[in-house]
Amino acid sequence: MSAQVQSKRAQLKQAKLTATEERLQGLSLPGGGVWATEARQAALARLREMGLPGRRDEYWKFTRPDTLIQEEVPLAEVFVHDESPVFDGIDRLRIVFVDGVFNAAESDPLDLAGVEIERLSDAAQADIHWAREVFGKLEARGQSPVERPLSSFNTAFAGDGILIRATGRAEKPVSLIYRHESETSDAMLHHVVRLEKGANLTLLENGPAAARLNKVLEVDIADGAAFHHVRAQGRDHQRRAVTHIFARLGADSVFKSFTLTVNGTLTRNECVVEFTGDDGAAHVAGACLGDGDFHHDDTVFITHDAVACESRQVFKKVLRNGATGVFQGKILVQPGAQKTDGYQKSQSLLLDDDSQFLAKPELEIYADDVACSHGSTSGAIDEEGLFYLRSRGIEEGPATDLLTLAFLAEAVEEIEDERLAEEITGRLEGWLARRRG
Amino acid sequence: MLEIKGLKVKLEEEDKEIIKGVDLTVEPGSVHAIMGPNGSGKSTLSYVLSGRPGYVVTDGTATLDGENLLDLEPEERAALGLFLAFQYPVEIPGVGNMTFLRTAVNAQRKARGQEEMNATDFLKLIRAKAKDLKIDAEMLKRPVNVGFSGGEKKRNEILQMAMLEPKMCILDETDSGLDVDAMKLVADGVNALRDTGRGFLVITHYQRLLDHIVPDVVHIMSDGRIVKSGGPELAIEVEKNGYADLMGEVAA
Incomplete structure (x- = not known):
């Protein structure tokens, strides 16, 4: 490498670090006890070393990070709709955040058989806590081989969030409800979930949360435990969000996460999964509907570092009126991770010529006895199918909806709980019907 | 009543006339x-x-009970009572056969100003009709035509026809790809629908289907025109002597 190239790269890095220091000016870590403070300081040090992401970063090639980082929060009107919120009919423990702040008055008591639940800001005051083994720890592990500085930013500065420790089978799902009330709110939430051996928990999330949201969810799943996650990101048109999920799976454990995204100016959902024990299973799925001013990015990184684990990625995006969908998905199979079964599918349905889908599927394999596949496609509505439906009397609009739902169904089917899957399908039907007016 | 007068049709993509005046x-x-x-x-x-x-369509008209079909959207033609049994029924992954049929039945009822059929009545009706066509519950649950055999696809077409109760049924090469037993099953389904209020237009290459669905009138089409019309005996003539012979006769 020539000295000139090296210095160019060094210059860019230096500029990035300078910009990061400027952004950090005036910010201070939330107060807390020893364990939390140590974790936050470590995260801040990581961030200072990496620097906040910039437009030239390869990992941000398809999505501009600027508005997720800048000090000034881009305005996001509060979207008023008259439908009942997602999961309303589901028996669950409700935990409400308003513009990123826990709201005790609107939440159920944090009391559930088989589960310990605590607010991060309370738990952080203690000097020692079970969460210290997870908080910021899984995020730190997720920084290699690809840096995710916005998640370190979150660990350092997020003051609110929920800590959940499941010791048995949770009596009912824990549901995090994110309300958006201020058009300038800037929220940072950091949740930690620890499932002890054989535990079973379903976590639901819904709502726009804030004008801008930076959220991290760390999930540590011990041997034989199962974690199910269903998320519906709120319908506010102008909201922006960057979210990270870091999941570590023990032997024979299960991690299943599904995300529904409709609307939103900018959403980047990263999901980082690591198998550390044999025979684990991780399914990550997403369905999204984008119309107009919509940019949605699913970035997934799954590391197989154990034997006979199965991973599935199923992402489906419906885009129109100039909406953009991004998929960056990677399966990394480490030496010795034999009998890995890795599957990755990312597809878009482009309803017009103005919309675009940018996909970067990757496989990196260092073991010789594995089965890995990936497929990425972009296509329009099937004209033959459309005519067939119309010839049976179904109008063009509803026929298109039927085909659109059919396209998304494969992702929704990744939700194991049928009631939750029906809830999501119902939302999609409603959204499509409203779009037609 | 279906009435076609002086119909001329060309392809949209190229200047090629396919139908050159059909009455x-x-x-x-x-x-x-x-x-x-x-x-x-x-x-x-x-x-x-x-x-x-x-x-x-470059010339001519096609009406069903006086309404000009050619001005209507496909779904409007269906609501008017027109039904096409496809030569190649389309596979639609992700849409359950039952959901599809119920949506179709109710869409047509709605278009005609009738009340939608409730789930229980619909289920009762479809089970009875499916049984006649030897369509099992599993086939009703599966996505539309996905993984169906040739015979199953054609039976599924007839099931749709039976559920939608159209006034005018067009069967496009319904016998293609069917063995004798499957053809008999399909023909029985069609015959069960024969009714004084319903017309059929059966398009076929071979005479064998017409042994089972006996026509009142047979037309021979060649190069975009109907060149000869007659009774069922015309079909038998085709079977015996082939089209070339027949068309030679027309030319002469």
């Missing part, structure tokens, strides 16, 4: 068959009547 009237309660060699335009006729994109 045809199908009265309610009657079964007309159109036979003809490959490329004679008989399938195109079925597509144009049902509103498939890709064709341009």
